[in-house]
Amino acid sequence: MYFRYGTMNSSKSMNLIASVHNYESKGDKVVVIKPSLDTRSANGFIESRVGTKTECIDISLKDSILTCVKTEMDKKGSISCVFVDECQFLTQEQAFELISIADTMRIPVIAYGLRTDFRGILFVASNVLLSHADKIEEIKTVCHVKGCKRKAMYNQRVVNGKPVFKGDSILVGDTISNTNIRYEPKCRFHFMADMIDSQKGGNN
Numbered sequence: 001m002y003f004r005y006g007t008m009n010s011s012k013s014m015n016l017i018a019s020v021h022n023y024e025s026k027g028d029k030v031v032v033i034k035p036s037l038d039t040r041s042a043n044g045f046i047e048s049r050v051g052t053k054t055e056c057i058d059i060s061l062k063d064s065i066l067t068c069v070k071t072e073m074d075k076k077g078s079i080s081c082v083f084v085d086e087c088q089f090l091t092q093e094q095a096f097e098l099i100s101i102a103d104t105m106r107i108p109v110i111a112y113g114l115r116t117d118f119r120g121i122l123f124v125a126s127n128v129l130l131s132h133a134d135k136i137e138e139i140k141t142v143c144h145v146k147g148c149k150r151k152a153m154y155n156q157r158v159v160n161g162k163p164v165f166k167g168d169s170i171l172v173g174d175t176i177s178n179t180n181i182r183y184e185p186k187c188r189f190h191f192m193a194d195m196i197d198s199q200k201g202g203n204n
């Protein structure tokens with residue numbers, strides 16, 4: 001069980017697509033899953049920001065990933081790896097299902113996602129994976145602030161040009177679907193500075 005986490009824009013999807021390609025180029029069968037509430041990509045595909053894409057199975061929060069993988073095994077025969085994109089959107093139960101796939105079905109699972117939400121608080125599924133994954137790997141990118149060379153650790157939510165620190169953890173839709181809301185990868189220094197500013201302002 002691998003958990004590869006990183007902020008937004010850290011090329012997680014690109015990394016996933018490249019890994020899927022590596023398996024498939026050797027003739028190995030894989031299952032690629034994405035929680036369907038991620039609206040950035042078209043249904044049935046995982047797309048990277050540089051334009052590469054791979055087919056995937058969209059699952060809802062009610063779906064069993066175990067059942068999904070078993071169904072795919074019936075269709076394809078043996079499965080060499082299960083990939084999950086945007087795994088922070090899974091439920092706690094679904095995150096535990098990934099561990100069960102690795103342990104009881106003995107299929108490697110590689111899950112990609114965010115560690116924390118825009119407030120810097122762990123996503124429920126990410127918490128499960130950080131606690132139980134065999135390997136935890138960070139996919140790094142730099143802070144969004146011009147000239148800052150620090151590692152980005154947070155996905156700062158920016159509404160109407162202002163950083164916000166309160167609201168729902170999952171607000172689906174990227175810059176494409178709502179021009180007023182965007183996310184910026186920020187280092188701890190800049191994230192904390194904005195948080196203190198917003199507390200002073202009393203707006204958040």
Ligand SMILES: [Zn+2]
Pocket residue numbers: 143144145148149150186187188189190
């Ligand atoms: Zn910074």
